[in-house]
Amino acid sequence: MPIDQPDLIVERYLRRLGGGRPDPAALTFFASLDQMRSVDPLVADRVVAELVDQRSNIKLIASENYASLAVQQAMGNLLTDKYAEGSAGHRFYAGCDNVDAIESHGADLAKALFGADHAYLQPHSGIDANLVAFIAILATRVEESFLERLDVKNVSALSDEQFAELRTELHDQRLLGMDYYSGGHLTHGYRFNISSRLFDARGYTVDRETGLLDLDALRTQLHEVRPLILLAGYSAYTRKIDFAKMRELADEVGATFMVDMAHFAGLVAGKVFTGAYDPVPHAHVVTSTTHKTLRGPRGGIVLSSADYADAVDKGCPAVLGGPLPHVMAAKALALKEASQPSFQEYAARIVDNARALADGLQRRGARVATGGTDNHIVLADVASSFGLTGRQGESALRAVGMTLNRNSLPFDANGPWYTSGLRLGTPALTTLGMGTDEVDEIADVAVEVLRATTPVSVNGKPGKAKYETEAKVVQEARARIAALCDKFPVYPEIDLSIVEG
Numbered sequence: 089m090p091i092d093q094p095d096l097i098v099e100r101y102l103r104r105l106g107g108g109r110p111d112p113a114a115l116t117f118f119a120s121l122d123q124m125r126s127v128d129p130l131v132a133d134r135v136v137a138e139l140v141d142q143r144s145n146i147k148l149i150a151s152e153n154y155a156s157l158a159v160q161q162a163m164g165n166l167l168t169d170k171y172a173e174g175s176a177g178h179r180f181y182a183g184c185d186n187v188d189a190i191e192s193h194g195a196d197l198a199k200a201l202f203g204a205d206h207a208y209l210q211p212h213s214g215i216d217a218n219l220v221a222f223i224a225i226l227a228t229r230v231e232e233s234f235l236e237r238l239d240v241k242n243v244s245a246l247s248d249e250q251f252a253e254l255r256t257e258l259h260d261q262r263l264l265g266m267d268y269y270s271g272g273h274l275t276h277g278y279r280f281n282i283s284s285r286l287f288d289a290r291g292y293t294v295d296r297e298t299g300l301l302d303l304d305a306l307r308t309q310l311h312e313v314r315p316l317i318l319l320a321g322y323s324a325y326t327r328k329i330d331f332a333k334m335r336e337l338a339d340e341v342g343a344t345f346m347v348d349m350a351h352f353a354g355l356v357a358g359k360v361f362t363g364a365y366d367p368v369p370h371a372h373v374v375t376s377t378t379h380k381t382l383r384g385p386r387g388g389i390v391l392s393s394a395d396y397a398d399a400v401d402k403g404c405p406a407v408l409g410g411p412l413p414h415v416m417a418a419k420a421l422a423l424k425e426a427s428q429p430s431f432q433e434y435a436a437r438i439v440d441n442a443r444a445l446a447d448g449l450q451r452r453g454a455r456v457a458t459g460g461t462d463n464h465i466v467l468a469d470v471a472s473s474f475g476l477t478g479r480q481g482e483s484a485l486r487a488v489g490m491t492l493n494r495n496s497l498p499f500d501a502n503g504p505w506y507t508s509g510l511r512l513g514t515p516a517l518t519t520l521g522m523g524t525d526e527v528d529e530i531a532d533v534a535v536e537v538l539r540a541t542t543p544v545s546v547n548g549k550p551g552k553a554k555y556e557t558e559a560k561v562v563q564e565a566r567a568r569i570a571a572l573c574d575k576f577p578v579y580p581e582i583d584l585s586i587v588e589g
């Protein structure tokens with residue numbers, strides 16, 4: 089039963105404009121709050137509270153961003169009601185013409201933006217994109233030759249015994265990906281993820297001294313392991329990777345070269361990573377999320393060479409349920425936005441800001457993994473620099489208005505829960521328009537706070553979670569971060585004083 093609302097936010101907005109032209113993004117946002125409030129005010133109130141939170145804290149989470157309001161609003165409509173299992177033009181449901189048009193358009197935009205032979209827009213997340221890629225590679229490399237040997241068309245023509253034999257062959261394949269503790273993603277063979285159950289998964293590490301990927305050491309390991317898939321990509325590594333060289337190495341052992349560019353897809357789209365550092369011309373299959381540096385809706389995407397295209401398009405039903413047409417619509421908008429020249433300027437500024445952040449931290453005495461960055465990530469070592477765990481650093485900085493996440497450093501003695509590091513990223517603050525001066529201010533505040541923070545002992549031992557920060561430093565830091573937040577508001581189109589009434 090809708091709740092009666094005597095005073096709509098939209099009406100207040102229009103009254104405030106006094107006959108002026110409404111901003112479509114603001115109007116839609118206010119109308120959506122009215123709609124949600126008519127069913128359940130708690131949800132609408134939490135959306136507003138989240139905006140207040142994001143406006144009061146600087147977002148330094150390397151994997152987050154602010155999608156445009158057009159991208160957000162593309163997700164909030166009737167497309168969510170439609171089932172469209174299959175792929176564009178080949179559906180298992182009637183009435184998919186409009187979803188076909190959106191999915192094909194989005195795929196064309198992705199192909200043009202990244203220069204890929206093929207694009208698949210359906211994965212609901214990064215892990216889904218990687219599962220689609222794994223299954224497509226297994227189907228193309230293992231299943232197809234198995235079926236050819238038995239001269240049958242597809243798996244439904246196999247006897248139970250033959251299918252069991254195929255399952256054993258599929259299961260007997262090796263994956264070589266960047267080790268989780270060196271900055272690789274958990275879907276690249278981490279023991280607690282399905283990737284290590286699906287494959288005999290092995291990890292390559294960064295060099296213990298330099299923290300850098302050593303392609304000579306990788307070559308040696310690759311020849312020992314001889315995997316079906318060589319997988320590149322990371323969640324916490326701060327340097328460019330020579331994908332042209334990695335492809336050569338993969339070819340030496342007949343491995344399929346797969347790159348998960350979830351973190352740096354925006355830097356590829358924005359032409360910061362070009363030539364050998366652009367994975368698309370070199371990898372057989374490239375996966376990504378769409379919401380990190382690419383600044384789209386939460387979701388995934390797969391790009392591939394023509395050889396893998398048919399298998400990639402069978403992501404549903406292989407590992408996915410029905411696609412999310414509303415999210416594919418939002419992906420198409422984000423891909424269009426990323427195709428504009430202004431996105432290339434944005435991508436270049438992300439890296440300038442990350443370099444300024446790394447420099448600012450190091451100039452003030454904080455150790456930074458690999459001594460800097462080539463991308464959007466900075467990994468600060470708070471254990472050796474400040475005697476803190478990552479958990480303490482994360483909490484102390486959040487308390488003054490900086491949102492970031494703790495992260496293991498390579499070979500981290502503090503493990504993945506407490507960690508010794510902080511991962512800081514610049515995509516979101518760059519979207520807000522901050523530049524190197526603001527980033528230097530952030531580095532200064534962060535170091536002041538971390539220096540003024542000490543572990544609190546628990547049962548006579550140095551605590552790994554409890555901490556205290558000098559009150560005066562907290563107060564000053566909060567004021568400095570608040571000043572930055574006020575100067576660079578999140579979604580400035582939305583005047584929250586109208587919601588408050």
Ligand code: DSN
Pocket residue numbers: 151214273323
């Ligand atoms: N959770 C993402 C990140 O923060 O890097 C990866 O899945």
